[in-house]
Amino acid sequence: MRYVRVEFAFPPSVRHPMHDFLDDGDGWRSDLLTWRRLPDETFVTLFRVVAPRERYLERLRAIDSIDRFETAPGDDAFYLKAYDRLGGPLETFLGAFVDTEFLSVPPIAFRAGGRLSFGVIGPPDQLRDVLSAVPDPIDVSVERIGSYGGGRRLAGADLTERQREALRAARRVGYYDVPRTGSVADVAEAIGCSPSTAGAHLRKGEAALVGAFLAG
Known part of the structure; x- marks a missing residue:
């Protein structure tokens, strides 16, 4: 599908x-x-x-x-x-x-x-x-x-919808590019929140993904 x-x-x-x-x-x-x-x-x-x-x-x-x-x-x-x-x-x-x-x-x-x-x-x-x-x-x-793979899980990790949204926005604005072309402020603007909140969503989402990868 x-x-x-x-x-x-x-x-x-x-x-x-x-x-x-x-x-x-x-x-x-x-x-x-x-x-x-x-x-x-x-x-x-x-x-x-x-x-x-x-x-x-x-x-x-x-x-x-x-x-x-x-x-x-x-x-x-x-x-x-x-x-x-x-x-x-x-x-x-x-x-x-x-x-x-x-x-x-x-x-x-x-x-x-x-x-x-x-x-x-x-x-x-x-x-x-x-x-x-x-x-x-x-x-x-x-x-x-x-x-379509079904479900709403990313790499076996349980993420909140807001964390998923922040991670997607980060990839879209270039935050994960090498070299990096986007900032936390760009992510914050994309998802409609403060930079500190965007940074928290990214850190928690990244920690969940890394934990799921290392546990796999």
Whole structure:
């Protein structure tokens, strides 16, 4: 099976208000676990949210397109089921992947700075047509094309999603190039946090990978 991971950048003009909310805190994120479009064109969605619950829900209540929602607690996050009448570019974006052979590999990760990324399984030769249907001015970048191996583990190591994000960004900005062409500050800018936080994510992620390699 062929696997493609894609990242999208939504400018403020076409960004959902709750996506904008993630800019307010370091490390805040929401992961879309599953969604469905109902016959009345409402989208019902299930999210895992890492952000202050009451502040998040206060902002959510102010959005006219949200018909209703309910929540459930988690260990370090909370779960949100919402009914949203999206419309506009965001609905067009989701619609680009409807009626295709692509299967999304959850979660669809929403991050600060209007970033959204997810993986899909399907024929790479059809990817160009799908991505061409993504509306302007959403930017698209393909992060990886390869074989699907299943799971969400890296080299046998248990990493947090934030550590994985920092490691991927570090490779992308040249932090692991020889000679090094990117800095911790570049990683921090890429993932929307402070340099000290980015450095901590990198150190913990690297330690987990080295430990898993030496134990293997």
